[in-house]
Amino acid sequence: EVVMTQSPATLSVSPGERATLSCRASQSVSTKLAWYQQKPGQPPRLLIYGASTRATGIPARFSGGGSGTEFTLTISSLQSEDFAVYFCQHYNNWPPTFGQGTKVEIK
Amino acid sequence: QLQLQESGPGLVKPSETLSLTCTVSGGSIISSTFYWGWIRQPPGKGLEWIGNIYSSGSTYYNPSLTSRVTISLDTSKNLFSLKLTSVTAADTAVYYCASNYGVAVIVGLYWGQGTLVNVPS
Numbered sequence: 001e002v003v004m005t006q007s008p009a010t011l012s013v014s015p016g017e018r019a020t021l022s023c024r025a026s027q028s029v030s031t032k033l034a035w036y037q038q039k040p041g042q043p044p045r046l047l048i049y050g051a052s053t054r055a056t057g058i059p060a061r062f063s064g065g066g067s068g069t070e071f072t073l074t075i076s077s078l079q080s081e082d083f084a085v086y087f088c089q090h091y092n093n094w095p096p097t098f099g100q101g102t103k104v105e106i107k
Numbered sequence: 108q109l110q111l112q113e114s115g116p117g118l119v120k121p122s123e124t125l126s127l128t129c130t131v132s133g134g135s136i137i138s139s140t141f142y143w144g145w146i147r148q149p150p151g152k153g154l155e156w157i158g159n160i161y162s163s164g165s166t167y168y169n170p171s172l173t174s175r176v177t178i179s180l181d182t183s184k185n186l187f188s189l190k191l192t193s194v195t196a197a198d199t200a201v202y203y204c205a206s207n208y209g210v211a212v213i214v215g216l217y218w219g220q221g222t223l224v225n226v227p228s
Contacts, residue, residue, distance in 0.1 A: 034214045
């Protein structure tokens with residue numbers, strides 16, 4: 001199976017600042033990559049799929065990029081509600097697998 | 108708006124079978140394009156895709172669990188189910204049902220709230 005590796009494990013950012021999260025796949029997944037946000041006690045929320053397509057209702061401050069094995073999620077100006085854990089997930093083949101997550105915390 | 112709701116026991120004894128159901132509202136599970144699936148998350152850890160089922164009855168299971176897992180549909184009740192046999196403490200997790208209803212890619216667009224299943228060691 002494809003191993004997804006996220007970095008950093010924790011990212012400390014001040015509100016209003018830009019955050020860039022990374023996700024690396026152990027083999028090419030083309031652009032079949034999704035990003036999720038998860039807050040404590042809640043299920044994940046889909047932010048991005050197709051590496052760069054925002055899901056319905058997701059604010060424009062969230063953007064995704066990359067292809068092949070290297071991907072990024074950028075939050076252009078962090079709002080208080082954005083502090084959470086973020087997961088990447090590939091769906092290029094079976095089984096889909098997730099990264100271990102990046103926690104974005106308040107600096 | 109599609110809604111999913113898991114139900115089932117919160118405590119399962121080791122070696123027994125974990126059984127959960129996911130009731131779907133706001134959409135039909137006989138929609139041919141979309142999957143109905145299960146994903147789990149051990150406390151404080153990452154996510155693991157357990158498997159999917161389609162309205163045709165086709166199933167796809169994670170190879171790490173395929174010998175123990177069964178996902179099935181109940182079209183009369185608009186729900187789908189998960190059975191995981193021979194559970195151990197390693198199966199303790201929040202179990203989510205999910206669907207990509209509305210998008211043609213294998214992502215979790217809709218999720219249930221999740222149900223914690225504890226398997227004591």
